[in-house]
Amino acid sequence: MVSGTFVEVAAPARNREAGTAGTAPASRESGWSRIRRLAPPYLYLVPAVVLLVVWTYQPLAQTFVLSTYSWNLVPSTPMVDVGLGNYERLLGTPELGRAVWRTVVVILGMLPFTVVIPVAVALLTRRVRGRAQGVYRALVFAPMLVAPVAGAAVWQWLLDPSAGAVNRVLGTDVNWLNTASTAQWSIIVITGWHVVGFAVLVVTAGLAGINPDYAAAAQVDGASRSQVTRWVTLPLLSPTLAFLALMTVLLSAQWTFPLIDTLTQGGPVSSTTNLYYLLWEYGFRSHDAGLAAAAGVLFFLGFIVVAALLTRLAARLSHHDD
Amino acid sequence: MSRIRLQGLTRRFGAVTAVDDMGLDIADGEFLVLLGPSGCGKSTLLRMIAGLLPPTEGRLWLGDTDITHLPPQRRDVAMVFQSYALYPHLSVASNIGFPLRTRKRPRAEIRAKVAEVAATLDLTGLLDRKPRELSGGQRQRVALGRALVRDPGAFLMDEPLSNLDAKLRAGTRAEIAELHRRLRTTTVYVTHDQVEAMTMATRIALLNEGRLEQLGTPSEVYDAPASVFAATFLGSPAMNVVDATVRSVDGVLRAEAEGLLLSLGIEADIPDRPVRLGVRPEHLTLTPAGKQGIRAVVTAVENLGSEEVAQCRAGHTAVSVRGPRPLGVTSGEAVTLAARPDRLHLFDQNSGRRLAWQAASVPEPV
Numbered sequence: 001m002v003s004g005t006f007v008e009v010a011a012p013a014r015n016r017e018a019g020t021a022g023t024a025p026a027s028r029e030s031g032w033s034r035i036r037r038l039a040p041p042y043l044y045l046v047p048a049v050v051l052l053v054v055w056t057y058q059p060l061a062q063t064f065v066l067s068t069y070s071w072n073l074v075p076s077t078p079m080v081d082v083g084l085g086n087y088e089r090l091l092g093t094p095e096l097g098r099a100v101w102r103t104v105v106v107i108l109g110m111l112p113f114t115v116v117i118p119v120a121v122a123l124l125t126r127r128v129r130g131r132a133q134g135v136y137r138a139l140v141f142a143p144m145l146v147a148p149v150a151g152a153a154v155w156q157w158l159l160d161p162s163a164g165a166v167n168r169v170l171g172t173d174v175n176w177l178n179t180a181s182t183a184q185w186s187i188i189v190i191t192g193w194h195v196v197g198f199a200v201l202v203v204t205a206g207l208a209g210i211n212p213d214y215a216a217a218a219q220v221d222g223a224s225r226s227q228v229t230r231w232v233t234l235p236l237l238s239p240t241l242a243f244l245a246l247m248t249v250l251l252s253a254q255w256t257f258p259l260i261d262t263l264t265q266g267g268p269v270s271s272t273t274n275l276y277y278l279l280w281e282y283g284f285r286s287h288d289a290g291l292a293a294a295a296g297v298l299f300f301l302g303f304i305v306v307a308a309l310l311t312r313l314a315a316r317l318s319h320h321d322d
Numbered sequence: 323m324s325r326i327r328l329q330g331l332t333r334r335f336g337a338v339t340a341v342d343d344m345g346l347d348i349a350d351g352e353f354l355v356l357l358g359p360s361g362c363g364k365s366t367l368l369r370m371i372a373g374l375l376p377p378t379e380g381r382l383w384l385g386d387t388d389i390t391h392l393p394p395q396r397r398d399v400a401m402v403f404q405s406y407a408l409y410p411h412l413s414v415a416s417n418i419g420f421p422l423r424t425r426k427r428p429r430a431e432i433r434a435k436v437a438e439v440a441a442t443l444d445l446t447g448l449l450d451r452k453p454r455e456l457s458g459g460q461r462q463r464v465a466l467g468r469a470l471v472r473d474p475g476a477f478l479m480d481e482p483l484s485n486l487d488a489k490l491r492a493g494t495r496a497e498i499a500e501l502h503r504r505l506r507t508t509t510v511y512v513t514h515d516q517v518e519a520m521t522m523a524t525r526i527a528l529l530n531e532g533r534l535e536q537l538g539t540p541s542e543v544y545d546a547p548a549s550v551f552a553a554t555f556l557g558s559p560a561m562n563v564v565d566a567t568v569r570s571v572d573g574v575l576r577a578e579a580e581g582l583l584l585s586l587g588i589e590a591d592i593p594d595r596p597v598r599l600g601v602r603p604e605h606l607t608l609t610p611a612g613k614q615g616i617r618a619v620v621t622a623v624e625n626l627g628s629e630e631v632a633q634c635r636a637g638h639t640a641v642s643v644r645g646p647r648p649l650g651v652t653s654g655e656a657v658t659l660a661a662r663p664d665r666l667h668l669f670d671q672n673s674g675r676r677l678a679w680q681a682a683s684v685p686e687p688v
């Protein structure tokens with residue numbers, strides 16, 4: 001009889017077999033070659049960073065500094081340090097509150113042009129096929145290509161109280177741009193006409209980014225066309241809509257600026273003076289650089305808060321489509 | 323009643339004919355597998371049945387109703403997409419309940435039905451999650467749940483298992499087959515995986531370049547392939563196909579080629595006929611050199627675990643042999659391969675269609 005014993009089969013050795021140098025110490029690298037290895041990414045960034053610093057961060061810092069001085073923009077007059085005096089003066093004026101309210105009106109008035117109309121147009125042009133689709137989109141986008149000042153000149157002519165086409169079509173004789181109750185709305189509509197094409201483009205891109213399988217699945221699941229739009233397409237589009245809303249809130253007042261400056265100069269009786277125009281008036285009409293800088297700083301901080309809230313909201317709305 | 327009938331269904335995309343004159347009659351309760359290589363038109367056909375793609379020509383019936391021009395929401399079918407297409411902004415429960423929501427069912431009923439489906443699919447603990455928080459296998463089950471929740475007339479599934487790993491795939495395959503046994507709902511299932519087709523189908527519709535190549539039960543398609551394409555598409559390794567000539571010698575038919583001589587076991591006297599001769603790798607046996615068969619040289623032996631495949635060279639064609647391990651041959655060895663006459667398949671050399679032997683009409687005893 002032969003006797004024996006069971007021997008456990010050894011597990012494969014770990015490092016040795018794979019032949020890697022995992023345990024061997026890495027060879028030392030000289031300081032110079034280390035710099036040469038790590039430097040390129042930073043070198044590529046340098047031009048952009050320099051431009052940002054020169055054109056954005058430095059003026060920003062200078063604005064902060066300027067907001068604590070009293071100065072009339074004339075190089076030969078000295079700048080007087082007034083501390084927080086400009087801020088006190090600014091918060092004490094009744095104009096500020098009214099300008100904030102008018103800015104809110106502009107933003108609310110712009111939302112139909114940047115969100116509602118673009119969604120409707122993009123959903124409708126999606127159903128048009130072939131070359132006609134391109135033509136429609138080009139037509140909607142065209143106003144964006146017209147320079148604001150040129151557009152303003154044409155609109156001034158269209159809104160002319162005696163011979164303007166708008167009054168003739170509507171059968172009215174309103175002095176649109178020189179009446180306090182209509183001037184603001186005229187500015188909003190003209191600005192909306194200007195940016196609506198861009199917003200349509202953004203919404204169209206957002207729609208194109210939604211996997212068509214979702215709509216197909218919803219249809220097979222029994223959803224009608226309007227249910228697909230309400231329950232699937234619009235929720236999936238919400239990150240795009242949040243982006244457009246954010247743009248509207250932050251930029252509406254800026255978009256209106258060239259139109260206000262050419263058409264109404266903030267009037268009549270300040271009815272079109274929003275935050276940006278007010279700031280500009282302080283700086284370049286009243287030549288009160290310190291007050292304008294203080295206003296700039298306050299708006300800057302205010303919009304940062306609003307933007308932070310909106311971006312957080314947008315992040316919560318976005319669904320990772322995978 | 324959810325019999326599905328297709329008549330001359332055709333779909334063209336510009337110059338490409340994705341589905342060409344398709345006729346199918348799918349019986350109520352059947353599990354029909356649409357099988358074919360990539361790009362043969364399986365998805366296109368399924369999307370036409372679902373109503374997501376209008377056919378260029380042809381008609382389509384579900385039960386007794388002509389649904390050719392009915393929009394998808396009014397066809398009584400449920401579809402599982404290859405990408406699953408779970409609504410990313412909705413929870414698992416809302417995803418499963420979606421088809422009921424579109425039908426305006428009361429909330430309580432939806433909740434009860436969703437809970438019931440979730441229980442059968444083992445999803446109960448996941449109802450509040452979003453699709454992105456699920457694994458691939460769980461997503462697949464949610465997609466299945468969304469189809470199950472409303473008792474559709476038919477299920478359409480487009481490669482529902484192709485995103486799963488091998489083990490999960492085998493498990494889910496069995497689950498779907500079990501589900502079908504229980505519900506008996508007509509199912510059209512698209513795959514390019516022959517194992518899925520063989521194990522799940524009541525019938526296989528084999529597609530090639532938009533045309534129906536063969537329609538039959540899995541064993542019919544495997545045992546009597548209707549064409550060279552069908553013969554080589556099913557089976558792994560693929561069926562060996564060589565050019566040969568059928569010749570009658572001493573009143574018995576045999577296939578001949580250089581280094582090849584196999585008896586067909588048919589007593590007849592016909593003029594020589596060139597054919598393509600097919601034989602499956604598992605039907606070839608190794609016999610001692612010098613006997614009648616295919617003379618070949620082993621070029622490589624592959625180990626499949628339970629079996630071995632010997633890759634051989636016979637003249638200019640490659641021939642593979644499959645058998646229990648070990649086969650007992652080594653690379654470089656000269657062998658002779660034999661096969662039983664009833665294991666040989668003959669195909670026409672031009673059309674590639676199967677040739678069946680039909681004895682000359684002998685008056686049948688009544």
Ligand SMILES: Nc1ncnc2c1ncn2[C@@H]1O[C@H](COP(=O)(O)OP(=O)(O)OP(=O)(O)O)[C@@H](O)[C@H]1O
Pocket residue numbers: 335338339340358359360361362363364365366367514
């Ligand atoms: N929208 C389309 N436009 C143009 N050609 C298309 C379109 N959809 C499909 N095709 C073409 O139709 C043919 C069949 O496509 P289909 O998607 O049905 O293939 P399939 O069998 O599902 O393939 P796979 O197994 O890869 O999914 C292919 O040649 C494909 O290029």
Ligand SMILES: [Mg+2]
Pocket residue numbers: 364365366480
């Ligand atoms: Mg496909």
